[in-house]
Amino acid sequence: MHKIYRVNMTDLSVKIEPVPEAWAGLGGRALTSTIVAAEVPPTAHALGPNNKLVFAPGLLSGTAASNAGRFSCGAKSPLTGGIKESSAGGTASRIIARLGIKAIVIEGQPAGDTWYSLVVSKDGVEIRPETETLGMGTFAVVEKVNERLGEDFAVITLGPAGEHLMAISNISVKDPESKIRSFGRGGLGGVMGSKKIKFIAVDPTGGAALKLADPAKFKAANLTFTKTLNDHPVSGQGLKKYGTAVLVNVINEAGGLPTKNFTSGQCENHDAFSGETMYDNIVARGGEPSHGCSIGCQIQCSQVYNDKDGKYLTSGFEYETIWALGADGLITDLDVIAEIDNVFDDLGVDSIETPVMFAVAMEAGLLPWGDGKRMLQILREDIAKATPLGRLLGGGTGHVGRAFGLTRIPVVKNQAIPAYDPRPIKGIGVTYATTTQGADHTAGYAIATNILNVGGKVDPLKNEGQVELSRNLQIATAAVDSTGLCLFIAFPALDIPECLGSVVDMLNARYGLSLTGDDVVALGKHVLKVEHAFNLAAGLGPETDRLPEFFELEPLAPHDVTWDMDQKELATFWNF
Amino acid sequence: MHKIYRVNMTDLSVKIEPVPEAWAGLGGRALTSTIVAAEVPPTAHALGPNNKLVFAPGLLSGTAASNAGRFSCGAKSPLTGGIKESSAGGTASRIIARLGIKAIVIEGQPAGDTWYSLVVSKDGVEIRPETETLGMGTFAVVEKVNERLGEDFAVITLGPAGEHLMAISNISVKDPESKIRSFGRGGLGGVMGSKKIKFIAVDPTGGAALKLADPAKFKAANLTFTKTLNDHPVSGQGLKKYGTAVLVNVINEAGGLPTKNFTSGQCENHDAFSGETMYDNIVARGGEPSHGCSIGCQIQCSQVYNDKDGKYLTSGFEYETIWALGADGLITDLDVIAEIDNVFDDLGVDSIETPVMFAVAMEAGLLPWGDGKRMLQILREDIAKATPLGRLLGGGTGHVGRAFGLTRIPVVKNQAIPAYDPRPIKGIGVTYATTTQGADHTAGYAIATNILNVGGKVDPLKNEGQVELSRNLQIATAAVDSTGLCLFIAFPALDIPECLGSVVDMLNARYGLSLTGDDVVALGKHVLKVEHAFNLAAGLGPETDRLPEFFELEPLAPHDVTWDMDQKELATFWNF
Structure with a gap:
């Protein structure tokens, strides 16, 4: 991976640059x-024109490493006002890595009303009106690009929400x-939409196996x-x-399943959407319980979830979305939840932000609690x-929440x-408060150690040890997020000594380095500090870490x- | 003024407290x-329950001093997230001062759905369901309280917007x-609404001329x-x-009249609403060109503006509202502007925030530019x-602006x-960026010296001297806002040497003190520093002073x- 593609949407120019040594x-x-x-x-x-949208495969993306298919996207966030890094599966990361592209940087914005697509290839980027x-919804865009350019192209696209520059868009x-x-x-x-790019297609032609220093x-x-x-x-x-x-059942049992807009920690209907x-539904209806989001995945946490008639309803059907609709919004029908999940994907909206927002709207009286049909109507019509x-x-x-003057705004x-x-x-809670990303469980998944007894055990009901736990997890996560590996490798990494060493060995064998575990920790710390400095300069001071x-x-x-954690104790998070 | 009324809306209790020495x-x-x-x-x-709503007459309120009828209200602002002090005319300040009440502090909030009124008297506060x-709109509330309690009662009330806890409510x-x-x-x-208080009536009975140390x-x-x-x-x-x-004409001539959501500095239709x-309309239609907002006003900048048939349309018809509707929103009919102004008052919405918001909504395509009739419909129906x-x-x-993904959000x-x-x-611009209040021209009215040549002359197009100008004005304003005097006394205070001295003399004669001009400046500085410290602790750091x-x-x-003012130069504002 030896080149950076830089796309300027103000003058519609493209540059191919060598990778600066520091990067x-x-x-x-x-x-x-x-x-x-x-x-x-x-x-x-x-x-605005001064924000940039950056895509980058991880350090191990494109190799044969298991679970290395994650793709990273960064920008200043229109939602948080701070720096944002988001991770996705799919085919793009592998294809881009194998084209030798280390990052795609999209900057500026067009003055007129014309929208564009980008076609990325080994030779550069073509900007097409x-x-x-x-x-179109995202599924239709993918289908259209498959037809127009070929099924082997990677596709990165917006749904209608992104075109409308909505803060819930993904x-x-x-x-x-x-x-x-x-x-x-x-x-x-919204950032991609503000640059008037509907989709980016990536031509895999000419992609090659990546050279390994020590195969x-x-x-x-x-x-x-x-x-x-x-x-x-x-x-x-x-x-x-x-x-x-x-x-669903694990967190409900722990009393930490936020229900009816965070007014209870248990939901009586949890079995309905566990x-x-x-x-059971998947098996009975001919779906697939185990499925990967990208090539090389061993964990297979995705699935194909069909309706009662065996017709495809959704995949990538995640706990957080199911929780938000089922417990937080009191929608008890898992098939309705699945249908909504699929509409979220089609419109291109965050399947956490959006249902949590709907639960707040339910509290405000805008739609009835548990009314999934009305939610579908609002999604499709409004x-x-x-x-x-x-x-x-x-x-x-x-x-x-602010529009309705609520005080319970999670x-x-x-x-x-x-x-x-x-x-x-x-x-x-420490992770939510301190992460550079705004409330984000993936930034430092303390559930592992608080609830799942992975990586030891820290009592979830006590404040003792939580700052240190979250700090260590956030540092490790920032490093993992840089490798292109799926975050779920953290489970073995926390419990099985050989895991982390093998990741370091892969990095060394890929690049001809002699990194140690300490170097990986140092990378994680560096990432957090870079992000934190950005946030402070953006106005997200320590008072917003709460x-x-x-x-x-x-x-x-x-x-x-x-x-009841003291803010002063929380502030010690950044002592590293 | 020797007592503080403290109203707790959580347990519906009232305390009458002596004034702490420090206050x-x-x-x-x-x-x-x-x-x-x-x-x-x-x-x-x-x-939430931890915010407090504080009302206080000024140091000279209730006396015979000219233009001393201003009333102060403070709280944490739901709009800015920082401290807020707002000033109003009307009869309340004088009546409350003459009852010997130095401040009314309203805290907590009721748990249920019951709304309340407060009836303040010399003996305390009665909390009534x-x-x-x-x-009801504010005009109807005032009429109803006049009927129910008496025309001499002061009334402080919410319109529907405040009941709905809207951020545009006043x-x-x-x-x-x-x-x-x-x-x-x-x-x-919204703060008053969150405490479920529809109106506060103040019984003037038992109010007395204030004792002066040296009449x-x-x-x-x-x-x-x-x-x-x-x-x-x-x-x-x-x-x-x-x-x-x-x-209107002065600022248009200066090229600083923001037009069509801040895309031009001049408006071709300025004569229509100057x-x-x-x-001319007022005189031709039997209105009143000169009118005061409170007893004792010498300036009489208010008016009674009638329609073509001589029927009352509005009063307190301010430049900023007329600008926002006429130039920023391109509504050219002054009678429509007047009708909207009256509806703003009736609904209880900020007549700056609301029309500036409408101009942004026009840019977003939600209603046509200049469509005052549609605006009236939205105000009344929505x-x-x-x-x-x-x-x-x-x-x-x-x-x-955020909902529509706009970048031009003033x-x-x-x-x-x-x-x-x-x-x-x-x-x-320095005032907007640095004041503790969020964008607010009254916090340090640099227009005086930049455009009106009051208090000298600082070239409006150059950055030189602007920070010092704004700082001096903001300090003076904070002091004036503490006296209960109208801010417009700043015009003579900046140009006529006797003015400020006479204000200090009144303070000394009222309280038996021997303050100097320096003490007044020190008071202004103290106010700004107290407000600034609150904002910093609330998360409004230096990055938000822009x-x-x-x-x-x-x-x-x-x-x-x-x-093009350097942020480092702006930051020197707080060097005092």
């Missing part, structure tokens, strides 16, 4: 965050079955690595069978078409809090606990 | 900001003719002070004849009734920028200038 050792999140921090003025308007796919990536994976969070669809060592390390993935009960069994929805129920109601909701959870840095209540699971006040004021059943 | 020398803004800063956690939700006036105060004056900015109506000295000083008000051409002539709308046209469209718009300028700290473009009038990026990127005709 040579970076990939994925480390690279996108470094470029955004270096080139975007922190106070720039996120939808685009009309046919405008207004960026969609075609997966191996021409379904949708997403750069879900932070409203990145034998790489192969051996990958074998060890893959074995640890298969040996760990979470990555090798739980996720494979039940998907991430395995967590991973176990999902699995959000897709950007009616005034669609605009109100398209601004996301914080936007809707956001940090204006991004919706996902599926784990921080009152009885305090480690995840949970909303209602967590301090409203005790949560069944543990009857509030969020 | 004895404070009034108006100095007192409300000091109480808010001392008692409201800076990170509290502005609509209220139903009859719910949903708090209305009855004026001597039972018309409406407003605590306009910062969404304070003869007070009388002499007031005579001198009043003469300076009458002698200055702005306060003595321009404002009296044309109202604040005298500025102060001169307003004056904002008054809080439909989804009303909720979208009720969030204010920033909220609407706000600072999320509060709409008023009627003076900062690109060709750089002094006011203008939106579009002012740097888009040159403004006719001077073809951008905002």
